[in-house]
Amino acid sequence: MTDLALCAVDLTKRYGRLTALDTLNLDVPAGEVFGFLGPNGAGKSTTIRLFLGLARPTAGRAEVFGIGAADVGHAHRQLAYVPADVALWPNLTGAEILHLQARTGPGIDVAYRDDLVERFALDPSKPARTYSTGNRQKVALIAAFATRARLLVLDEPTSGLDPLMEREFRTAVRHARDRGQTVFLSSHQLAEVEAVCDRVGILRAGRLAEVSTIGELRALHRSEVTISYTGAAPDLSSIPGVEAVQPAGDRRLRFTLAGEPGPALRALAAAEVAALTVREPSLEEIFLDYYGTEEVR
Amino acid sequence: MSVGALAAAPQTELLPDPAPGRAVTWLAIRQIRRGGLIVAGLGGGMTALVVATYAQVMADPAAAGGLQALAGNPAIRTLFGAPVGLDTAGGFTVWRVGTVMAVLLGVWSILAVTRITRGEEDAGRWDLLLSGRPAMRTVLIRHMAAVMTVAAATGAAIAAALLAAGTEPAGALLHGAGTGLLGMFFVAVAGSTAQIFPARPAATGSAVAVLAVGLLARMIGDGVAALGWLHWLSPFGLLALSGPYVHNRFLPLVLLAAVTGLITVAALVAAGRRDVQGGLIPAAAGRPPRTRLLASVETFAIRRTLRPLTGWMLGVGAYYLLIGLTAVSITDFLNDNPALAGEAAQAGFDGLGSIAGFAATLFAILALPAGGFTAVRMSAFTGAETDRRLTLLASQPVTRLRLIAAETAVTAAAAAVLVTGAGLLTWAGVTAAGGEFGVAAALRGVWNVLPIVLLSLGAAVFGVGWAPRWTGLIGSLPGVGGFLLLVLAESVAAPGWVHDVSPFAHLAPVPLTGPDPAASAAMLAAAVVLAVAGVGGYRRRDLRS
Secondary structure (H helix, E strand, O other): OOOOEEEEEEEEEEEEEEEEEEEEEEEEOOOEEEEEEOOOOOOOOHHHHOOOOOOOOOOEEEEEEOOOOHHHHHHHHHEEEOOOOOOOOOEEEHHHHHHHHHHHHEEEEEHHHHHHHHHHOOOOEEHHHHHHHHHHHHHHHHHHHOOOOEEEEEEEEOOOOHHHHHHHOOOHHHHHHHHHOOHHHHHHHHHHHHOOOOEEEEEEEEEEEEEEEEEHHHHHHEEEEEEOOOOOOOOOOOOHHHHHHHEOOOEEEEEEOOOOOHHHHHHHHHOOHHHHHHHOOOHHHHHHHHHHEEEEO | OOOOOOOOOOOOOOOOOOOHHHHHHHHHHHHHHHHHHHHHHEEEEEEHHHHHHHHHHOOHHHHHHHHHHOOOOOOOOHHHOOOOOOHHHHHHHHHHHHHHHHHHHHHHHHHHHHHHHHHHHHHOOOHHHHHHHHHHHHHHHHHHHHHHHHHHHHHHHHHHHHHHHOOOOOHHHHHHHHHHHHHHHHHHHHHHHHHHHHHHHHHHHHHHHHHHHHHHHHHHHHHHHHHHHHHOHHHHHHHHHHHHOOOOOOHHHHHHHHHHHHHHHHHHHHHOOOOOOOOOOOOOOOOOOOOOOOOOHHHHHHHHHHHHHHHHHHHHHHHHHHHHHHHHHHHHHHHHHHHHHHHHHOOOOOOOOOOOHHHHHHHOHHHHHHHHHHHHHHHHHHHHOOOOOOHHHHOOOOOOOHHHHHHHHHHOOOOOOHHHHHHHHHHHHHHOOOOHHHHHHHHHHHHHHHHHHHHHHHHHHHHHHHOOOHHHOOOOOOOHHHHHHHHHHHHHHHHHHHHHHHHHHOOOOOOOOOOOOHHHHHHHHHHHHHHHHHHHHHOOOOOOO
């Protein structure tokens, strides 16, 4: 066995004339928490379906711990999966689905599962048809986190969770990492990715645009700062990380800030700042900012 | 500070579509148009073919006499409906295909309504639809109206076929209207059960149960003179009471129309009083886990099959129990009238004078429900894949081969249970009625249809692998398709090879005679080839989700 949890070599998937995934080459080492970012329709779920053998590649290959993705009998002993849009058997209760997943899966830690049911505040006695989107997601998350699989593949797992549950999710990811499990996390939520991931890959229009550590991603992460001041207008033109300085009304200034805020704050000290607001840009803005508005296929 | 006058809003039209309901109607039509065309086409086509054969059948005095003789027998009345007016082409057609078409239209209407109403609601798609301007009642009535239109079109096609053949207009219109109304009745029933139960299987099952009880009530009313009033309680009975080409009575149809209207109104009232994704009967609030049969893919397949199997067993079992109970009366009748038995043999009802012969003819059609069962189960399997319920299981260390093999094996076993149950109930019915019929003979008879049932299953597995959207249809081809082909081929005197394509042409009348091992082996071989090809396709293709 190799020490690569996931490995894609020239992985390509076409649906007729549509190229959903274009020659993806990606390695995810064992033990890493890997964030997989990209706008809607970028091919994230397609990539995951190829890694899981749910879809067959048009060209190239996908491997899970060195096992071909098509050999699901062996490959799936190494992984647990949470789909983006969880559908459950409507007649089974949460507990029954967890039981079924446990008995057909790669083996679970029952005590930890019960602990997760508590922490995610899931009522497992209800039939699945009565569950909300978030509750369905919880069932799949609990089933996946409770396994002892070496790899967790999570496809937008928190889209239906409230902030409290999202915190529990992050804790569970950290526990998984501490146990040595690899986590492959596809997400739209930059804050979540920043909080838990070691490295991120950014997919755009079926191609891998960027693979970088979270530190490099933070460099991309530009905040918009607005100040009002009572002193002299500050000169920010030579401050590293400050860009797009523009007046925002009477004795008000707006600029973007990337990286360490220290130099900018020192430059602002002389201007006697009366108010300061910092707005973090959305992931969408960063994408548009960094990659421009190139044609999405 | 001055308040300036705002410039007039630019005249860009942001008017809402004046008829949002029309979009809902189109949505409903899009979901049923293919099946609707097939049903209406079948209705018109089968009627036209059979009415055209009338002259041919009646030209043969032996055939005509045999039919007439059998028509008076209580058991035949029970099974095929009261054969009134066999002396006209129209009356003959009504007897020959009227009940079959009515059942087909009724079942299709139920499945279509629960699929596009409760099914769509279950899947969460109505949340979006109902967040728009159309209210629940508008959406429901437009969906029901779309299916009712198909029922009306089927009725119109039947009437047109009868009119085109030159039969008496009153009878043609009455039969067409009756069949169409019956379809509408089951649209209303399914629309109501979809409001009562918060899940599609329960809604479909209870509506089908209404159909089965209605059919049984008509059968009992036909067979037992003292219980003739049961006709008034059954939509099929009302259809029979209207007596196209014989009595031409409109009152029963007026009653059927009124009841249909009432049930439709009840469905609409119920729809306005319930939550979206809820039903009048609330979903169970919670229960302790029942983990039996949840230990593996194979046992889970068994667990998912048990409930549908019970439903099918009840319906099919009731029918074959009734056959058993009436078998003695028909054989006695024919034995008391040797001349009639001879005529019956000439008319194609060979060996009806013995219980074994009678049972053999009726065991042959057991392949229809049993084959249909396998097609429906495999279709449910692709349904679970399409709506992603299967995804969590498919991401477990379970090969595709194991997934489909488990489903196929369990379905085959369940179909075997279904036919065995039918055989045992026939035997029990005959025995209870004081007849002589060995349990071994009954079992040999029902097991004889297993090759056709397995051929249906093989075709359905082939569908799962290569054309998952068409699984149900492909799986129905050997059973229902083969039977219809045989009926039509015989009715229109088609060339022998057309006849021979149907598996039913190769089915030996067991227990009257021994089985035909060569034919059975050929069917089983075809089933295996189809299943292996289907499994191959399933392993290679992408899962649809």
